[in-house]
Amino acid sequence: MSLHHTFSALGSGALALALGMVACSDPVEQTARRHQASSAPATAPKTPTYDVTSLPTGEPLVAQLTSPPNVPPPTNRTKPAKVIVNLAVKEVVLPMADGVQYAYWTFGGTVPGSFIRVRQGDLVEFHLHNDATNKMPHNIDLHAVTGPGGGAASSFTAPGHVSQFSFRALNPGLFIYHCATAPVPMHVANGMYGMILVEPPEGLPPVDHEYYVMEGEFYTKGKYHAPGLQPFDMEKGIEERPTYVVFNGAEGSLLGDRALKAYVGDTVRIFFGVGGPNLTSSFHVIGEVFDRVYQEGGSHFQENVQTTLVPAGGAAIAEFKVEVPGTYSLVDHSLFRAFNQGAVGALKVSGPEDVFLYSGKQEETASASEAVPAAKPDALVLAAAVTPSKLTKDEQIAAGKTLFAGTCAACHQPTGKGLPGSIPPLAGSDFLIKNEKERVIGIVLGGLTGQVKVNGNVFNSVMPPWGHLGDDDLANVLTYVFNSWGNDQGTVAPSEVARARRGAAGAGI
Amino acid sequence: MTRFRLLGSGLAVVLATAGPARARPLRAPAGMALVGPGSYSPLYPASPAERTVAVRAFLLDRKPVTNREFLSFVRAAPEWRRDGIKRVFADDGYLSQWATPDSLGPGVRPASPVTNVSWFAAKAYCAARSARLPTEREWELAARANESGPDGSGDAAWTARILEFYSQPATSPSLRDVGTSRPNFWGVYDLHGLVWEWIYDFGASLVSSDSRDKGAADPNVFCGAAGADSRDPADYASFMRIAFRSSLEASYTTNRLGFRCARDAQETP
Numbered sequence: 001m002s003l004h005h006t007f008s009a010l011g012s013g014a015l016a017l018a019l020g021m022v023a024c025s026d027p028v029e030q031t032a033r034r035h036q037a038s039s040a041p042a043t044a045p046k047t048p049t050y051d052v053t054s055l056p057t058g059e060p061l062v063a064q065l066t067s068p069p070n071v072p073p074p075t076n077r078t079k080p081a082k083v084i085v086n087l088a089v090k091e092v093v094l095p096m097a098d099g100v101q102y103a104y105w106t107f108g109g110t111v112p113g114s115f116i117r118v119r120q121g122d123l124v125e126f127h128l129h130n131d132a133t134n135k136m137p138h139n140i141d142l143h144a145v146t147g148p149g150g151g152a153a154s155s156f157t158a159p160g161h162v163s164q165f166s167f168r169a170l171n172p173g174l175f176i177y178h179c180a181t182a183p184v185p186m187h188v189a190n191g192m193y194g195m196i197l198v199e200p201p202e203g204l205p206p207v208d209h210e211y212y213v214m215e216g217e218f219y220t221k222g223k224y225h226a227p228g229l230q231p232f233d234m235e236k237g238i239e240e241r242p243t244y245v246v247f248n249g250a251e252g253s254l255l256g257d258r259a260l261k262a263y264v265g266d267t268v269r270i271f272f273g274v275g276g277p278n279l280t281s282s283f284h285v286i287g288e289v290f291d292r293v294y295q296e297g298g299s300h301f302q303e304n305v306q307t308t309l310v311p312a313g314g315a316a317i318a319e320f321k322v323e324v325p326g327t328y329s330l331v332d333h334s335l336f337r338a339f340n341q342g343a344v345g346a347l348k349v350s351g352p353e354d355v356f357l358y359s360g361k362q363e364e365t366a367s368a369s370e371a372v373p374a375a376k377p378d379a380l381v382l383a384a385a386v387t388p389s390k391l392t393k394d395e396q397i398a399a400g401k402t403l404f405a406g407t408c409a410a411c412h413q414p415t416g417k418g419l420p421g422s423i424p425p426l427a428g429s430d431f432l433i434k435n436e437k438e439r440v441i442g443i444v445l446g447g448l449t450g451q452v453k454v455n456g457n458v459f460n461s462v463m464p465p466w467g468h469l470g471d472d473d474l475a476n477v478l479t480y481v482f483n484s485w486g487n488d489q490g491t492v493a494p495s496e497v498a499r500a501r502r503g504a505a506g507a508g509i
Numbered sequence: 510m511t512r513f514r515l516l517g518s519g520l521a522v523v524l525a526t527a528g529p530a531r532a533r534p535l536r537a538p539a540g541m542a543l544v545g546p547g548s549y550s551p552l553y554p555a556s557p558a559e560r561t562v563a564v565r566a567f568l569l570d571r572k573p574v575t576n577r578e579f580l581s582f583v584r585a586a587p588e589w590r591r592d593g594i595k596r597v598f599a600d601d602g603y604l605s606q607w608a609t610p611d612s613l614g615p616g617v618r619p620a621s622p623v624t625n626v627s628w629f630a631a632k633a634y635c636a637a638r639s640a641r642l643p644t645e646r647e648w649e650l651a652a653r654a655n656e657s658g659p660d661g662s663g664d665a666a667w668t669a670r671i672l673e674f675y676s677q678p679a680t681s682p683s684l685r686d687v688g689t690s691r692p693n694f695w696g697v698y699d700l701h702g703l704v705w706e707w708i709y710d711f712g713a714s715l716v717s718s719d720s721r722d723k724g725a726a727d728p729n730v731f732c733g734a735a736g737a738d739s740r741d742p743a744d745y746a747s748f749m750r751i752a753f754r755s756s757l758e759a760s761y762t763t764n765r766l767g768f769r770c771a772r773d774a775q776e777t778p
Contacts, residue, residue: 090679094679103677134764137755137756158763159764160761183745183749186745231672231673419685421683421686422683
């Protein structure tokens with residue numbers, strides 16, 4: 001929250017944004033716009049600083065794109081220019097949470113996609129590359145585009161090809177872009193969204209930090225935190241029952257070392273968007289008040305806002321000054337999303353404390369009511385001490401079968417036969433028979449990369465490590481593998497997994 | 510419809526639908542399966558009268574064309590080698606996964622489906638075999654069958670499996686061999702779960718039969734209203750196929766686009 005209204009000059013600038021369109025509109029529209037303007041706060045409208053009837057002059061510029069949470073620097077231009085944007089669609093497997101992977105479809109390799117920054121009046125020459133390694137056709141609908149489909153039809157591109165189209169950045173504001181290829185909700189649910197900022201001619205007021213954050217939800221086959229590569233679940237999507245609601249594509253992408261940073265006294269601007277595909281966000285920073293919010297990414301701002309509502313396919317610009325050091329959580333204030341589905345980020349503010357702004361806890365005493373007894377600590381200790389009962393071999397196999405189906409079968413197949421040429425079989429595998437049990441446990445814990453020979457065939461793939469699964473889970477799944485599809489290789493006890501884990505740690509793996 | 514299959518002989522014998530009195534057995538040559546006759550409901554009916562389209566019986570390759578098979582073809586027809594083909598017939602990616610213009614190299618599995626082939630090249634390959642590319646209707650009819658019946662569209666587990674294939678990444682450099690999955694009801698392998706496939710009339714997926722004239726068709730693929738005109742807005746797999754076909758030009762090649770051939774079913778007495 002700002003202590004002083006240092007940006008009072010902004011009102012006139014924002015109004016100019018609203019009027020920037022006049023030069024290119026027809027007379028009827030001009031009248032309508034003037035009418036709108038007259039109901040806005042009384043400030044003299046600025047003359048538009050560009051003319052769309054003539055093309056920008058000068059050498060074309062190549063737009064600098066950034067990955068989230070970074071934002072390209074201001075354009076700092078006094079005139080519109082021709083700007084070339086090269087954006088590549090990439091289908092990539094990335095972590096969605098600890099131990100959870102997802103096959104994301106992305107603009108530029110990240111979720112959200114690369115941030116694009118241009119200036120009002122710019123002629124944007126857009127090149128959409130669809131990588132040859134991709135499986136799907138893709139396109140882009142930029143909400144900043146005035147033209148059919150926001151560029152969707154003009155940018156529709158098969159894998160291994162490039163499309164080019166051009167548009168004029170007529171309206172200033174913060175806009176999202178997204179893939180609009182059928183089935184559109186699936187492309188968006190797989191991460192195909194990002195943002196483009198069209199600066200007004202006078203630019204945005206300088207701040208100390210600009211950050212790029214987008215919220216989106218994901219619909220996975222497995223439950224929240226179910227491990228492994230999780231496929232998209234269409235039914236959950238149609239029912240709007242997301243598994244994850246996250247900032248910047250993955251749980252924890254703005255936590256720990258990756259938290260946003262600022263120093264006491266700094267001004268922060270967050271370009272916040274919602275990719276959706278379905279949810280509307282109640283964007284809030286716990287312990288801060290937005291000094292200024294350009295609601296819906298438009299030209300006017302509201303002041304002193306606690307929580308701003310950002311629609312799916314919409315955006316907002318939030319500005320605030322940080323005065324008190326500490327960690328501030330970014331949340332969707334629809335709180336189950338924050339608490340149970342991942343919608344939490346952090347802004348770490350360092351610097352000296354000022355007890356006149358925030359004191360910290362000054363005193364704690366017993367409350368007047370003594371009716372609430374303290375919880376018995378013994379109960380907690382007991383709960384933690386209980387170990388799971390030992391399973392029989394059949395129980396282990398049954399438990400392991402479930403885990404195998406959800407985690408291993410995607411590659412090794414439900415039949416245990418693997419995939420010729422890429423995934424080695426587990427059924428009747430001489431590799432499993434030839435190798436010590438310890439080595440097999442070690443492979444599951446630590447993964448395996450490189451050539452192996454199984455039943456006379458050479459495989460050269462990557463198996464990810466599964467060490468994040470518990471000793472019981474791994475013992476069960478290995479027992480299942482050792483006793484299925486004709487295999488008969490005994491059982492694996494949790495203690496053997498634990499021992500292998502300790503051995504691996506000792507060996508420095 | 511009555512249907513018999515002689516297992517192991519490579520031949521399928523089917524009685525046509527007209528009834529026992531007029532039934533005539535139809536034979537499929539080795540490597541091909543007899544599909545249909547049948548009918549299905551396209552995602553975007555061409556007109557209200559065509560909510561259901563009938564498809565005559567036809568012959569379809571049981572498996573997609575492999576690298577090995579396509580290599581023999583270009584050895585016999587050098588004008589279709591990647592260093593001999595005219596640019597108008599294929600883009601730069603044509604057969605780019607092969608080590609040389611007439612050898613696969615160690616990174617390419619001979620029995621995995623050939624990809625990075627243009628529509629022109631696929632059509633020429635089939636013609637050299639006295640066959641043709643399947644039409645969209647034929648391909649869609651064949652692909653509607655699950656393992657147990659001609660119409661798997663009500664089988665939620667089966668449709669979910671198809672969709673999962675589409676959401677799997679294409680990061681693995683080599684494709685698995687053809688024919689290693691389970692055949693469908695017609696005895697056809699790998700219509701789902703391995704590669705996209707060229708069809709003869711890929712540009713007609715929506716409206717126009719001219720692949721260069723897609724202007725009228727495209728809006729259906731993009732906008733949010735795409736679901737509104739369609740038979741079943743939850744049929745995501747069909748949407749993806751239509752979108753994919755619509756993104757193509759006949760000279761295009763992609764890493765995950767292969768083909769198989771078809772032939773009219775010759776009724777033999």
